[in-house]
Amino acid sequence: MRRGRTARRRRRRAVRTRGALVLDAEWTDLRDWCRAQGMPATKLALARFPDTCRGMMATAEIRAGEDLVRVPERLLVTASRVRRATLARARTPSTSAWRLSEHQALAYWVYAEAAASQPSAWRRYTRTIPADFDSVPLSALSGDCPSDSLSTATPAAQWVATHLPRAAARRAAEQQTRLFDDWTRTRAVLATVGAAPPTDWRRYVWAWLAVNTRCIHLGRPAEGGQDTIALAPVLDMLNHSHHAKIATRFDSARGQFVIQTLRGYRKGEEVFISYGPHDNAFLLAEYGFVSAGNPHQALELDREVDAWLGAAACGGDALAAALRRHGLWGDFTLSLDDPDPSYRLQAALRLGLAARETGLGAGGAVATWERWRRGVRACDSNEAAMAAAMQQWIQRTCRTVAGASGQMVRDAQAAAQQPPAPGRPHRFLAHCLGVIWLEAHETARRWASCQPGDAGSASACAGAQL
Numbered sequence: 303m304r305r306g307r308t309a310r311r312r313r314r315r316a317v318r319t320r321g322a323l324v325l326d327a328e329w330t331d332l333r334d335w336c337r338a339q340g341m342p343a344t345k346l347a348l349a350r351f352p353d354t355c356r357g358m359m360a361t362a363e364i365r366a367g368e369d370l371v372r373v374p375e376r377l378l379v380t381a382s383r384v385r386r387a388t389l390a391r392a393r394t395p396s397t398s399a400w401r402l403s404e405h406q407a408l409a410y411w412v413y414a415e416a417a418a419s420q421p422s423a424w425r426r427y428t429r430t431i432p433a434d435f436d437s438v439p440l441s442a443l444s445g446d447c448p449s450d451s452l453s454t455a456t457p458a459a460q461w462v463a464t465h466l467p468r469a470a471a472r473r474a475a476e477q478q479t480r481l482f483d484d485w486t487r488t489r490a491v492l493a494t495v496g497a498a499p500p501t502d503w504r505r506y507v508w509a510w511l512a513v514n515t516r517c518i519h520l521g522r523p524a525e526g527g528q529d530t531i532a533l534a535p536v537l538d539m540l541n542h543s544h545h546a547k548i549a550t551r552f553d554s555a556r557g558q559f560v561i562q563t564l565r566g567y568r569k570g571e572e573v574f575i576s577y578g579p580h581d582n583a584f585l586l587a588e589y590g591f592v593s594a595g596n597p598h599q600a601l602e603l604d605r606e607v608d609a610w611l612g613a614a615a616c617g618g619d620a621l622a623a624a625l626r627r628h629g630l631w632g633d634f635t636l637s638l639d640d641p642d643p644s645y646r647l648q649a650a651l652r653l654g655l656a657a658r659e660t661g662l663g664a665g666g667a668v669a670t671w672e673r674w675r676r677g678v679r680a681c682d683s684n685e686a687a688m689a690a691a692m693q694q695w696i697q698r699t700c701r702t703v704a705g706a707s708g709q710m711v712r713d714a715q716a717a718a719q720q721p722p723a724p725g726r727p728h729r730f731l732a733h734c735l736g737v738i739w740l741e742a743h744e745t746a747r748r749w750a751s752c753q754p755g756d757a758g759s760a761s762a763c764a765g766a767q768l
């Protein structure tokens with residue numbers, strides 16, 4: 303029987319969301335153990351999905367407003383629990399020497415549980431943690447030995463380092479500093495309290511990333527020594543979507559952490575939570591994936607603005623200082639959805655153009671710019687000239703960015719097609735980079751093709767060829 307377009311569309315959507323249930327012993331043991339520890343039954347089952355790999359499937363219709371999972375406190379792994387358990391086993395327990403952050407304590411716990419020769423009951427949980435986090439850039443860039451800086455020792459690491467967007471590269475560098483500090487501090491503290499410190503750097507990187515990609519925020523204030531983050535079995539199998547709408551709370555009466563969905567799911571659909579309103583560079587650096595169609599995407603032009611202002615004959619340092627004074631330095635962006643450049647980019651361009659093109663010099667430019675910031679309107683002809691000059695800067699810059707990002711797209715897409723082999727970048731990581739660079743490329747192409755007089759609008763040029 304021939305079906306109509308609507309039926310075909312529905313079928314396509316069903317294919318996209320349908321997953322295959324995972325019924326292995328690791329998952330069923332974990333689920334049954336959690337129930338025995340007091341976790342109420344859920345309408346969720348572990349499954350594999352074509353787009354998101356392992357995640358949670360609705361086993362029955364879930365209505366908006368229903369609780370997805372309730373995790374009893376005894377199943378939450380918190381820093382306090384780790385401290386108590388470690389000091390109870392230590393040879394020379396010293397509470398005052400226990401100076402580990404929550405992330406440090408949890409990473410140590412994952413490391414020690416996974417390495418223990420005599421597994422505890424928690425092994426049912428730790429063995430469901432993925433064996434690697436290879437799609438997180440830090441995993442490729444943290445090297446085989448402890449170091450406080452990113453490594454490019456292998457061809458794969460070199461490739462990742464040269465293909466990471468700037469925001470993700472900055473984040474990876476910050477993570478590497480924290481990772482190394484956490485390793486150093488954890489080893490020192492555990493040696494002092496008489497417990498076995500971590501010795502295997504790669505295993506520690508894995509444990510650290512397990513915490514970074516899986517821990518939940520308990521939504522409590524940090525003061526008073528209360529735990530603010532935790533590992534939460536079962537709940538941490540839920541993937542992220544920017545379409546998800548959730549609420550979390552701690553049900554003190556029942557001693558359970560609760561996650562509630564504010565939108566419904568049909569039986570068989572993947573159920574998502576939201577990890578926050580993050581752009582793809584953040585999602586990739588922190589979690590090792592990207593969200594296609596992410597509404598929080600923007601093209602960052604920080605390096606271009608920095609180089610341009612720095613090269614300004616009219617006192618680039620004074621201009622940068624004025625922007626910094628007002629908290630407007632950096633995060634200079636364009637987006638596909640917003641018809642105007644971000645306020646920060648407009649501010650930087652107005653200041654630089656006032657200094658360069660009006661002959662006012664840095665002092666005069668800053669004074670004129672301050673008036674604009676206070677909302678004092680320039681005369682129409684000055685304003686039109688400024689808008690046209692901004693437009694030209696954006697077009698020129700975006701043409702260059704579109705060329706460079708186009709090459710990145712081709713590289714990343716080619717790397718994602720290559721069969722896995724030593725020295726090659728991880729294929730899913732290459733795929734994610736391809737998505738990010740394609741978004742940057744499309745944004746740059748659209749803004750590059752706007753004509754002066756389009757009112758600085760990418761949406762006005764939405765029909766432009768990509």
Ligand SMILES: C[S@@+](CC[C@H](N)C(=O)[O-])C[C@H]1O[C@@H](n2cnc3c(N)ncnc32)[C@H](O)[C@@H]1O
Nearest residue numbers: 354356357515516538539540541542589590591
């Ligand atoms: C809290 S865990 C979620 C469960 C995880 N998929 C698993 O199999 O254990 C977070 C990790 O899931 C993956 N993930 C989450 N949301 C995703 C998505 N929308 N697409 C692809 N991977 C996703 C990423 O690897 C991320 O680091």
